[in-house]
Amino acid sequence: MTHRTLFLTGAAIALVATAGLGFGLGRLTDKTPAAAEGHAEEADHEENFIALSVADAAKAGVLTTTVGRGGGSELVLPGRVALAVNALAALGAPVSGAVERVHVAVGDHVSAGAAIASLRGAEGANARASVDVAAAGARAAAAAAARDRRLFEAGVVARQDWEASQAAADKAQAELRAARAQVTAQGTPSAGGLATLRAPIAGIITRVDVRVGAFLTQGGLVAEIADQSAVEYVFDAPPASVGAIKVGDEVLVQRPDGGEDSARIVAVAPSAVDAGAAVVRAKPTAPAPRIGSIVSARVILAKGAGGLTVPADAVQTLEGRAVVFVVEPKGFRATPVITGRAAEGAVEILKGLNGGETIAGKGAFRLKAELGKGEAGHED
Structure with missing residues (x-):
């Protein structure tokens, strides 16, 4: 009897335990397909x-x-010291001709209008002769117009004759101005065709491409002049920051010696397609380091x-x-x-x-x- 009682009691406990475990699993897994589908919709992925x-x-x-x-708010930009836009002049031969003299060498300081080289050529001689011819024609036409005016006032010639001679004088003066302009553009050659090329700006001679005896064709490079007092800072900026950098913003430039100078942004050029950086140009408000120096800048983007x-x-x-x-x-x-x-x-x-x-x-x-x-x- 005792064994039977123990057997029944054990079976009952096992039955209850099995029922309880089944109930727990049911609680964890009691999800209908519809409920699971709704949960999946709620868990749909949303980017970022x-x-x-x-x-x-x-x-x-x-x-x-x-x-x-x-x-x-600031942005740190790497940059360099470069010549300003109009600080470099390339002097070309205005006419074809042979080089008779070179007046400068690389490194020389020159003022605006200083002689750089002298050329002699037939083109210059012809241009100067054209000025002489035009001047003579203008004088003759002016004299004829003056004579006809006196005759018109005396009643000897008709008004239309005087007006025609005055028009001819005006035309001759225009031709003279054109001939003189051409000579000026060709270096104001002498009657013998000798033209002196002069510096358009003051600065330092950075390149000389001619030698005495060489023959130059019109437009050939003679020399380059750099005005090293006219410099600017050129910085590279991340393309995404261009919208936050404004013309007129202040720049604090870190010099190679560790000092700081101020400058002001004068231009912001967005990067070209596939370019790695935008270009920011700034004008120094104090003497800048030498051209080519590597600098950095803190661009002040916000104040207050x-x-x-x-x-x-x-x-x-x-x-x-x-x-x-x-x-x-x-x-x-x-x-x-x-x-x-x-x-x-x-x-x-x-x-x-x-x-x-x-x-x-x-x-x-x-x-x-x-x-x-x-x-x-x-x-x-």
């Missing part, structure tokens, strides 16, 4: 978004913070209350772009930003935030990792 509450994020080690404000700042941990790199995870009602969204300088654990935000957002700070890298897993799962 993580559905996660702030409380759950905090449990995972992601802490939120607000966007702060720091000092003036200061630019936006976020903790350095908040800025993550996603697909090659800097992003900050901004808190939304249903989760965190990866928001692209343009960053400025970084100092003391903070990073300036030049573009992408308005200052009123709550963002993921410490532990933001976990959101980036989670987003990466989500992307991978979505691709599968």
Whole structure:
């Protein structure tokens, strides 16, 4: 009897345990196909978004913070000292001819109008002869017009005769002006065709391409002159930052010797297709280092209350772009930003935030990792 009682009791316990286990599994797996399908629709992937509450994020080690404000917003740009746009002159031969004399050498300082080289050629002689012919014709026409005017006033010739001779005089004067302009453009050659080429600007001779006895064709390069007092700074800027850099913005230039000078932006040229950087030109407001010197600059983009700042941990790199995870009602969204300088654990935000957002700070890298897993799962 005892054995029978124990057997029945054991069977009853096993039956209850089996029933309980079945009930638990039912609770975990009691999902109809329709319910599962609805859940899958809710879990649809949204690009650059993580559905996660702030409380759950905090449990995972992601802490939120607000966007702060720091000092003036700046952007550091690499650059160099270069000649200004109109500081380089290339002197070409105005006429064909043989070089009779070279008046300068590389490195010489010259003033505007200084003699650079002398050429002798038939073209110059012909041009000067044309001036002489035109001058003689103009004098004769002017005399004829004056004579006809006196005769008209005396009643000897008709008015139309005087007007015709006056028109001929005006035409002769126009031809003389044209001949003189041509001679000036050809270096004002003498009657013998000797023309002296003169410096159009003051500066240093940086190149001489002629020798005595050489024959030059019209337009051939004779020399180059650089006005090294007319320089500018040329900086390379990230293409994405061009919209934040404005003409007139102040630039603090770091010289090779460690000192700083100020300058002002005069032009911003967006990068060409497939170019690596945009070009920013600035005019020095103080004596600049020598041409070719490597410099850097801090472009002041904002003043007054200061630019936006976020903790350095908040800025993550996603697909090659800097992003900050901004808190939304249903989760965190990866928001692209343009960053400025970084100092003391903070990073300036030049573009992408308005200052009123709550963002993921410490532990933001976990959101980036989670987003990466989500992307991978979505691709599968």
